[in-house]
Amino acid sequence: MSVLPEQRVLTTLHTVALAVQALGHGGVAAELVLDGSGISASELDNPARLISHAQELRVLANACAYNRDSALGLSLGKRMHVSAYGILGYTMLASRTLGEALRLAIAHPALLGTYFQLNLLATDDEVRLTAAGYRYASQMEVFNTELCLASLLTVVQDLLGESVRPRRLLLAYRSPAHGASYGEKLGCPVEFGAGSNALCFNPALLERPLPLADPVSHQHGLQQCLQLETQFHSRQDLCEQIRQQLNGDLAGCVSLEQVAGRLHRSARTLRRHLQQLNTSFQHLLDEVRYDKARQLLQQTDLPIYLIAEQLGYSEAASFRHAFQRWSGLAPSDFRR
Structure with a gap:
């Protein structure tokens, strides 16, 4: 009866809806993906519906069980576009630079719905977008790390409007059986057992102006983000x-x-x-x-x-x- 950390933290339905949609294309019924989560298929279009991380983890575990793609985390992450994050995503698009947009996301983890502590670290001649502090189901850690980093790369590409590639991808764990899929799907060298999880970029990329930047829309969106986070x-x-x-x-x-x-x-x-x-x-x-x-x-x-x-x-x-x-x-x- 004690409440676990994943039962306390709330998030939106966007990851669950994406998983249901992706497996639906493969013929897996929504009811199977949602089984045991307490979420019904009719709720997936409700923007006001909040769920716990525990419910989301149950859906993701179901998705892994019913899907034959061992690299499902990477595949889902590549499909999680910036628009999936609602007003936070649109405010990021209206930001002045890529660095400003990423710092905005890092400052609002509740709206981002991440299981990780994200950070931007400058080291030598590269900047690292790191994901640390995972504390949920250990059997889902590799999957959720893949989902997190692949989705962050998708967001970076959406913000810049081009298929930019990282210099390299660092991963704290040893290569899984589908380790070759990382380089194929993310288009960059991969280093397993690196001691941290990070997408590594040229520091100059953070100063790149965004094509959809709009200071008025950005300020309005930022106010809405703050109000939404308070609620x-x-x-x-x-x-x-x-x-x-x-x-x-x-x-x-x-x-x-x-x-x-x-x-x-x-x-x-x-x-x-x-x-x-x-x-x-x-x-x-x-x-x-x-x-x-x-x-x-x-x-x-x-x-x-x-x-x-x-x-x-x-x-x-x-x-x-x-x-x-x-x-x-x-x-x-x-x-x-």
Whole structure:
């Protein structure tokens, strides 16, 4: 019941929609690609729908399972154009130079939807666009690194309006079985086991003016990016606000209406926002109760009925049934 990092971070549907579309061309039904993610095919055109990184990872894992292309990450990345990033993408297109556009993207990782910490590093006679800090499913790390770097190269090419190639591609891991696909698809030398993941360019490329630069549109887009990011974090932080209320007073926060009142929102609005985040008040309540129950069972000698009271249950039997559902064990068995 504890929340993993990938369950906390929210993103848009653009990567999921791309994966569904790409596999659809190969005859794989959308329902198979979306299986187990909690995302329906009818939602893919909804720009307001936000999903967790965990949901996106499930879709990408499904895509890998149903696709025969071992270099799927590279293939999807090459198809992820700058327009996929909405207002952030269009603001990048209106930037003065390539360097300004890339720094804009790096400054707004939530809108970019990346699993990595991106950075621009100048070293000797080259500049490196690096991707570090991956912390999710290890079995998907190579795929997601391919997707990230290939999509960044596609964005660079879209921004400049030409098929510019990196000087070289650095990868922290050893060559996978499809290692030859990197050079073929990205058009540059590849160095595996390099200790970092980076696209390496001539530094002068960052000063290249963009063909669609427009200072007025850029400023307007930047304002919209800031507003969208504020809304994005506000919605993302909502679950944390509810968890904080529950952790502070579980016995007094057993209903959505009680928590809504403490957050100065209507229960209807709170319920709608939680639905958009693909969760529910009951799910958050169960999550906090389970974490608290484990702490009390392991770290105290409180009798079961007192633990039930602290968790907001009117009867110890209700707590026992709930704990059995969460853990597969009775509270007394868990404590042993």
